[in-house]
Structure formats: C-alpha cells, structure tokens
Amino acid sequence: MKKQILIALAFCCSISLCAQNNIQLFADKGKDIINRNIYGHFAEHLGHCIYGGFYVGENNQLIPNKDGVRLDVINALKKLKVPVLRWPGGCFADTYHWKDGIGPKDQRPSMLNVWWGNVKEDNSFGTNEFLNMCELLGAEPYLSGNVGSGTPQELSDWVKYTDHPNGSSPMTDLRQKNGRANPWHVKYWGIGNEAWGCGGNMQPEYYANVYRQYATFMTNGGGEKIFKIASGASDADYHWTEVLMRDIPHNMLDAVALHHYSVINWGKKGPATNFTEEDYFTTMQRALQMEELVEKHSAIMDKYDPKKKVALVVDEWGGWYDVEPGTNGAFLYQQNTMRDAMIAGTTLNIFNNHCDRVRMANLAQIINVLQAVILTHDEKMILTPTYHVMEMYNVHQDATMIPLSVSSNDYKMGKEKLKAISASASIDKNGLTHISLVNIDYSKPQKLTIDISGKKYSSVSGRILTSDKIQNYNSFEHPDNIKPAAFTGAMLQGNDLTLTIPPFSVVVLELK
Ligand code: AHR
Numbered sequence: 001m002k003k004q005i006l007i008a009l010a011f012c013c014s015i016s017l018c019a020q021n022n023i024q025l026f027a028d029k030g031k032d033i034i035n036r037n038i039y040g041h042f043a044e045h046l047g048h049c050i051y052g053g054f055y056v057g058e059n060n061q062l063i064p065n066k067d068g069v070r071l072d073v074i075n076a077l078k079k080l081k082v083p084v085l086r087w088p089g090g091c092f093a094d095t096y097h098w099k100d101g102i103g104p105k106d107q108r109p110s111m112l113n114v115w116w117g118n119v120k121e122d123n124s125f126g127t128n129e130f131l132n133m134c135e136l137l138g139a140e141p142y143l144s145g146n147v148g149s150g151t152p153q154e155l156s157d158w159v160k161y162t163d164h165p166n167g168s169s170p171m172t173d174l175r176q177k178n179g180r181a182n183p184w185h186v187k188y189w190g191i192g193n194e195a196w197g198c199g200g201n202m203q204p205e206y207y208a209n210v211y212r213q214y215a216t217f218m219t220n221g222g223g224e225k226i227f228k229i230a231s232g233a234s235d236a237d238y239h240w241t242e243v244l245m246r247d248i249p250h251n252m253l254d255a256v257a258l259h260h261y262s263v264i265n266w267g268k269k270g271p272a273t274n275f276t277e278e279d280y281f282t283t284m285q286r287a288l289q290m291e292e293l294v295e296k297h298s299a300i301m302d303k304y305d306p307k308k309k310v311a312l313v314v315d316e317w318g319g320w321y322d323v324e325p326g327t328n329g330a331f332l333y334q335q336n337t338m339r340d341a342m343i344a345g346t347t348l349n350i351f352n353n354h355c356d357r358v359r360m361a362n363l364a365q366i367i368n369v370l371q372a373v374i375l376t377h378d379e380k381m382i383l384t385p386t387y388h389v390m391e392m393y394n395v396h397q398d399a400t401m402i403p404l405s406v407s408s409n410d411y412k413m414g415k416e417k418l419k420a421i422s423a424s425a426s427i428d429k430n431g432l433t434h435i436s437l438v439n440i441d442y443s444k445p446q447k448l449t450i451d452i453s454g455k456k457y458s459s460v461s462g463r464i465l466t467s468d469k470i471q472n473y474n475s476f477e478h479p480d481n482i483k484p485a486a487f488t489g490a491m492l493q494g495n496d497l498t499l500t501i502p503p504f505s506v507v508v509l510e511l512k
Helices: 002-014 071-080 091-095 127-137 152-163 170-177 204-216 238-247 277-304 338-353 385-396
Strands: 021-026 040-042 084-087 111-113 119-121 140-145 188-191 227-234 255-262 311-319 358-364 374-377 380-383 404-407 410-413 416-419 421-427 433-439 446-453 460-465 491-493 496-501 505-511
Touching (some): 071 127, 071 380, 084 127, 091 111, 127 152, 140 152, 152 170, 152 204, 204 238, 238 277, 255 358, 277 410, 311 338, 338 358, 338 433, 385 433, 385 505, 433 496, 496 505
Parallel strands (some): 040 084, 227 255
Antiparallel strands (some): 433 505, 491 496
16 A cells, blocks of 8 residues: 555656756855856947937937936936946947047047948947946946957057046047046956957967957056956857967956857747747757856866956857847847746856856847847837846845755757756845746746755745746837736745746745
C-alpha cells in the first residue's frame, strides 16, 4: 500500500499540474553590488530618438520643454532613475564630428545621417545640449567617440572640451565661449562602436592597437579618472574579447563592451505585435542566450583579469523586430508588448546575477527606437511595458546581490525547452530585500516556493506586470493598457514564500 502511494505521488509530481518551481535564496551570502549602471540606456541620432523623442527645439510652443528638451519625457525618465545614458551612437558615432554640433545653431553645418535613412542631421542637438540634458535627468553621460572616421586629436579635444578645467586649453576656452563655464566631468567614454562592423570593419588585433593610440591622448582633466570602454564583441565572438584582453594594457582599459540583440532572424525579424507563439519562443531563446554570452566572455576576461578590474559593459541589448508598417525602415520604430517585458525582466535578472563582472548595460534604445521605454507622437507620450519593468526593477540599483539557485519547470515548444522561471534578488541600503521573478511561459501559471536562509522576515508585499495576451501593448489611444498593479498573492510562512505567477508576467516582491 505504502509503495502504491509513493508511485502515485511520483506520477503526480511528474505531470505539470503538480510540478513545483523552487528558489533557494541565501540572504546572508551577498557580497557583490548591483551597479546601478546596469539600468543604463542608449540614445542614438536614429529615427526619432533624439529629434521628436528627446528634443523638440527651443521654439516649440506646443510641447512643454526646457531648452528644447521635452519635460514629459524627462519627468517619466526620472521615475526610472536612469543612471547613465550613452550617446550619440551606435553606428552614427563613428560618422559624428562633435565640433559640428557646438556653438550658435545657425552656424552649425548639416550632414547626412548615412547609417539611418540618409536624412539631414542639422546638428542642432550636440554636446552642450546632450550634457545639459543629462544634468537635468540626473544621469551620467557616456560619450561614444568617433574612431572609425575621426582622429585621436578630435577625440582628445572632445575630452578637453567636456572635462578639463577652465583656461587650460583652446578647447576649454571654446567651451566658455559657448556659454558653459565649468566642465561637465564626463566619466564614461567609448573608444569607437562596433569596430568590427560599422565602426571601421577592423580586425581585433588592429583595433586593439588603434584603441591604445586613441586612449593615450584621452587625458584626465583633474576630475574623476575617465573610464575607457573598448568597442566590444558581437554576440559569441569570443576571439574579439580574447584579443582585447590580451593586447590592451589593463592600465588603459576599464571595460570591454558586448552587443547582443534578441532577433529571430536578421533576414526576417517578424512583426513587433502580431507575432506567433513560435516567434515568441525563438525571441526568448535569443534573450536567454545572454546568460551564456556573459558567462563565456567573463570566463575569457577572468583568464587575463582574475581580480575582475575590467568590467563587461553590455552597451547594446534588447529586442529587434520589423518596423511598424508605414514607418521609415531606417528609423527602427517598433511597438513594445509583454514579449518585451519578458526580455527586459529575464535580461536584467541575468545582469543582476552576474554583477561581479557586468557593471554597465544600455538598453537599445531609450525612445522611439527598437526596445524603447518611451514612445512619442507629436505632443503625445506613452510608457511601454519595458518601461514598467525597468521601473519595478530599479529597487536593485546599488543594492547587494543575493545569490540564489533556481529549479524551474520547462516551457516547451516541440523538442525545445526553456526554463519558465527567472529570478534575481538583492538587499538595499535600508535592509529591504527585493526578489524579481519572471514566468516566461506562454500559457501556464507557475506555482513557486522560495526558501530563504540567513535572514528573518515578517512581511511581504509586491507588484505585478501582467496582461491577458502576450501581444498586448500600450497605444496612444490606450496608454494604460499595461501597467504595474499591487500583487497580494505571496504567502510568507516562517521564512518560506509561496506564490503563483501568471503566464508571461513579472513580479517584484519586497520583504521586510
Ligand atoms: O542600435 C542600433 C544599431 O545597432 C547601432 O547603431 C549599432 O551599434 C548596432 O548595430
């Protein structure tokens, strides 16, 4: 009889209804800080990211602005606590000559934006506008220098213009002449972008030498030491990382970048909203690949830098689909659904869990381009599901990461499978513990138990982002279709938590 009961139990637990997901949380074992810059963003002169997105011009009477920068957008981004903003590209950066974008606007030359639709770039939004906007936003600027078609002199001059003390060079005189007395003290500098592709089609051995040359002339202005980021690998190009770590002296290298997009197929990306479950599954396969990429690039970095002095900076990531019908193909404008919330939630969990090496990441791109957190249309503005995930997760910024182990049910598609549950956790400066959880399953709710050791808790509260269809999104007509709600479904008994996460949902719990 006993044997029969055991067999029945084993059978029951093997079917999905009885299956259990479990997380072990080691609350007293945290040592690494989740650098707030993991929650960084990226703004390129591409489509309507800058023009129409951030900047509508000083003379705009319709849209409230400060020096031409939209205040609705700034206020929304302040709630995200944007820590760092990368600019002006992307591919655009290696065609950009910063001196064209300073001084009186009517005297600034125009250029063609050759990467993004051959549209006219009138340079009305340049260095002063960007750096002043970062001050308004409370975000650190991250400038991407032109290596592909620029010179070491040009980049060295940019550093002087932004960072060096008054009266120390013709560049600082120029800054003063343009109405800015004190340096902005830009800390983060990218030396080229995608040097293996649009940034010059270089080989890693060649780029490593070019990097050394450019970095030599990027001198500190007396403020905080500047942080130099090498143009990194695409996806699984591990050779690129190996060569940079081997050939660039580490006293001139603060970080190596990595770019990875969740794209189904570069030749056939599929629609942003009207996608199938198969499309969704493939997108999530690509997104979850980030874990393997981070681990393998980090392992190479560990070989050359076991003390983890050099950071891995994932300065472009996110979903990439076909543009919305009727929009300019070069403007990369796409809607943002619960699928994007799944990419954001799982990717940020990966970064949090690898915060010993990943110390900055920049979602591509902040407004109106690719996996944007904000979409604008003339005077209208909406927040996307990705925005809401980033807002819910900002509790992790600068908190101590709590190590955890996840045992998850599978989300299956034919013979392929993915882990349904993704998680990360941290303790903030006030002693609050936050656990962020994602169930990527397309149709099944997931029951989950969380066993916590090393800390006692007496209460739990939470928020959830969910919807009844994964293809759902916020539109200009229905801007609040998807937004976070209170989550009261977590039960705390002793130090064990139990909850059920609906399909394709993100939950963030707070424990006291
Ligand atoms: O984010 C769009 C483009 O993707 C960037 O300009 C480039 O760096 C990458 O290939």
